[in-house]
Amino acid sequence: MNDAASLNPEQRGGALREAATREYDVIVIGGGITGVGTALDAVSRGLSVALFEKGDLASGTSSRSGKVFHGGLRYLEQLNFSLVREALTERDLMVDRLCPHLVSPEKFLFPFTRRWERPYIGSGVLLYDLLRLTGTRSVAGHRHLSRRGVLREMPALRDDVTGGVQYYDVRVDDARHTMTVARTAAGLGARIITRAPVVGVLTEAGQARGVRVRDAEGGDEVTVHGRTVVSATGVWAEDVQSLAGESSISVTAAKGIHLVVPGDRIDSATGMIAKTSDSVFIIRRWFDYWLMGTTDTRWDADRDDPAATKADVDYLLGQANRWLRTPLSTEDVVGVYAGLRPLVTGKGDATAALSRDHAVLEGPHGMFSVVGGKYTTYRIMARDAIDAAAARLDRAVPASVTERLPVLGATGYPALRNQVTSLAAESGLPEPTIEHLLGRYGALTTELLDLIADRPALGEPVPGAPGYLGAELHYAAAHEGALTLDDVLVRRTRVFMETPDRGVSAAQHAADVVGDVLGWDDVRRKEEVERYRAERQADAHAATAPTDAAATEARRAARTVD
Numbered sequence: 001m002n003d004a005a006s007l008n009p010e011q012r013g014g015a016l017r018e019a020a021t022r023e024y025d026v027i028v029i030g031g032g033i034t035g036v037g038t039a040l041d042a043v044s045r046g047l048s049v050a051l052f053e054k055g056d057l058a059s060g061t062s063s064r065s066g067k068v069f070h071g072g073l074r075y076l077e078q079l080n081f082s083l084v085r086e087a088l089t090e091r092d093l094m095v096d097r098l099c100p101h102l103v104s105p106e107k108f109l110f111p112f113t114r115r116w117e118r119p120y121i122g123s124g125v126l127l128y129d130l131l132r133l134t135g136t137r138s139v140a141g142h143r144h145l146s147r148r149g150v151l152r153e154m155p156a157l158r159d160d161v162t163g164g165v166q167y168y169d170v171r172v173d174d175a176r177h178t179m180t181v182a183r184t185a186a187g188l189g190a191r192i193i194t195r196a197p198v199v200g201v202l203t204e205a206g207q208a209r210g211v212r213v214r215d216a217e218g219g220d221e222v223t224v225h226g227r228t229v230v231s232a233t234g235v236w237a238e239d240v241q242s243l244a245g246e247s248s249i250s251v252t253a254a255k256g257i258h259l260v261v262p263g264d265r266i267d268s269a270t271g272m273i274a275k276t277s278d279s280v281f282i283i284r285r286w287f288d289y290w291l292m293g294t295t296d297t298r299w300d301a302d303r304d305d306p307a308a309t310k311a312d313v314d315y316l317l318g319q320a321n322r323w324l325r326t327p328l329s330t331e332d333v334v335g336v337y338a339g340l341r342p343l344v345t346g347k348g349d350a351t352a353a354l355s356r357d358h359a360v361l362e363g364p365h366g367m368f369s370v371v372g373g374k375y376t377t378y379r380i381m382a383r384d385a386i387d388a389a390a391a392r393l394d395r396a397v398p399a400s401v402t403e404r405l406p407v408l409g410a411t412g413y414p415a416l417r418n419q420v421t422s423l424a425a426e427s428g429l430p431e432p433t434i435e436h437l438l439g440r441y442g443a444l445t446t447e448l449l450d451l452i453a454d455r456p457a458l459g460e461p462v463p464g465a466p467g468y469l470g471a472e473l474h475y476a477a478a479h480e481g482a483l484t485l486d487d488v489l490v491r492r493t494r495v496f497m498e499t500p501d502r503g504v505s506a507a508q509h510a511a512d513v514v515g516d517v518l519g520w521d522d523v524r525r526k527e528e529v530e531r532y533r534a535e536r537q538a539d540a541h542a543a544t545a546p547t548d549a550a551a552t553e554a555r556r557a558a559r560t561v562d
Contacts, residue, residue, distance in 0.1 A: 005187030007481030054197035064339025101442030335497030409442025464505030
């Protein structure tokens with residue numbers, strides 16, 4: 001592996017020192033999927049790039065999405081055919097070429113309860129498939145099912161369905177995908193620096209010329225010069241643009257939550273989608289669990305800290321129980337998470353530009369804000385952002401190549417996937433464990449196996465989180481940029497949403513493994529464990545609060561841990 005692709009404290013420190021001494025072609029603000037995708041697009045065109053993220057990679061919306069690459073079936077009702085076609089092409093590209101190890105085609109069932117739904121919804125799903133005729137077609141097409149066929153696929157459904165149609169979309173672990181795209185960019189030379197909030201934008205004669213960055217780990221401020229600046233900051237886009245003067249966009253936040261329930265609570269071989277009064281409700285497979293979502297409510301509190309309320313949880317359980325033969329209750333819920341979606345409007349002349357599905361707006365000269373869009377089309381947004389930035393550089397810039405650029409772990413993955421049995425025999429690990437690693441690391445799985453061969457104790461399941469190995473915690477800190485226990489248990493793994501206690505019982509062991517890599521003393525390890533426990537307790541309290549305001553207060557309780 002290219003050592004440059006490893007993200008760790010040593011890499012971070014070197015990148016920060018370098019940033020103070022040079023000028024970059026592109027400075028990217030934001031470490032979500034659009035930001036890291038923009039960094040990858042830029043560096044793969046031969047541009048020098050530095051990316052700054054105020055927290056952890058994917059610590060905002062990009063770790064709290066619906067975790068699906070999809071075309072957006074509901075956009076067909078809005079007649080937004082171009083967005084659906086574009087998204088379906090991207091979806092299939094992920095499976096076929098860009099990140100096959102991080103995705104899995106999944107079945108979704110649209111059940112009917114009225115006879116007229118078959119021709120209406122069926123024609124929509126047919127169009128959904130037809131719109132991707134120019135794509136790679138790596139995902140199977142739809143099929144119609146009788147009532148008996150529907151109940152055979154999903155016995156958990158109530159028995160008053162009349163039939164249904166089944167189609168495919170693609171599951172993705174959003175946080176791992178975002179981190180992997182970031183590592184891919186780093187391997188090509190991009191400087192990826194987390195926990196480094198941008199606190200100012202440098203302007204000279206009305207032109208953006210760089211940023212001021214605060215090192216959240218050390219406290220120092222660094223001035224970084226750049227020929228162009230790209231803000232890919234989602235719900236924070238208006239705030240970031242205002243650092244350079246008056247903002248031309250207005251961003252409000254919409255909250256969406258998801259619930260996680262164990263796999264045995266719903267007897268089904270397929271996910272499900274159903275219309276609600278104003279949107280859709282979806283149950284999707286999440287490895288050994290089911291993921292249910294989502295809500296869509298305005299969020300006016302701290303955008304760094306969205307919280308699910310009891311009303312949110314009850315709403316999703318109510319939607320599920322409209323369809324399920326055996327009702328779910330709060331006792332069935334293992335995990336809950338909340339994310340924010342930016343709702344963007346323009347100010348003045350910017351409004352017309354924002355009528356598109358995503359937009360790249362310049363203001364001031366040389367600073368570009370990429371807004372709108374969705375996770376599935378991140379690569380297109382990144383391409384458009386760098387196309388705009390390239391026009392402000394003083395030389396010709398090659399066209400985007402990311403359509404043909406597999407992310408780290410993709411190259412060699414199909415061959416390794418065929419060697420599961422031999423890898424298991426050589427490593428002494430069960431075949432399901434090898435398959436688990438391949439689905440998270442792809443061709444980099446051999447690095448985990450080498451680590452386990454050197455330190456056999458890391459090949460043991462994590463106490464309190466037996467779905468993961470100690471080697472994965474170690475690797476997260478040594479190569480994947482994790483700097484805190486929260487980074488490891490919430491984003492590098494999904495322990496927090498896949499264990500009944502939100503990973504609390506795994507925290508001490510994880511702190512010891514990660515602490516050995518990052519050089520934590522006993523005091524730091526204790527602080528990390530206490531902070532993690534307080535965060536999860538605050539999550540649980542928020543989910544019983546009646547309102548957003550009460551949930552916010554519950555979340556703030558976690559901030560009392562020093």
